[in-house]
Amino acid sequence: MIALRPGLKVVLAAQPVDFRKSVHTLSALVSEALRANPYCGDVFVFRSKRADRVKLLAWDGSGMVLVTKWLHQGHFTWPPVRHGVVYLSATQLAMLLDGLQWTRVSPEPVKRPTVVG
Template identity: 55%
Template sequence: MIGLRAGLSIWIATQPVDFRRGMDSLAMLVSEAFGANPFDGGLYVFRSKRRDRVKILTWDGSGLVLYYKRIEGQFTWPPIKEGVMSLSDAQLSVLLDGSDWKHVPMRAVDQPVRAG
């Protein structure tokens, strides 16, 4: 189970990737295509060409973790274009359930200035 929490950095590659890639190859892709550090604790989401598979790469503090899911049917993915986009924790949760993540509103919360 992926520990989704508010404020978690979640990035999705909008282009499908070759699903023969393993965690080291995907980590290099995070560095090159995302321009990000694969060891920063964020979630990096990759889609397959068939639209029925997802891989998620993350660093859990002690090593790289690769989640893989295949569903019966197809995931609802963002349009294929160059680059990456961010998702909220709620949107990723809905996407992984096989539902349409676009119907989950982004909730903006102001950061507190002080406690109490």
């Protein structure tokens, strides 16, 4: 199971992938193309050539999880296709999976409280 928690690192592959790829092939893609460890606990997001499909890959501590979602209507919001990755927050990932415009939301900076002694 993929838990959306604060501080979760979400890595979105900017290039579309062939959606016939298996969990093993996507894990190799994370290692080779994204230069990341697929077993680190981060969530890796892959997009299809069609904008209505998404795959998530994550190690949950006991096994590799692969989630696929197709929208019946509409499409997911994606950044422009280019090389590299895009980093999302857990909130942005939740919005992406709901088919919402996550690119218009940016977290407000939080100021650290000062210690008054």
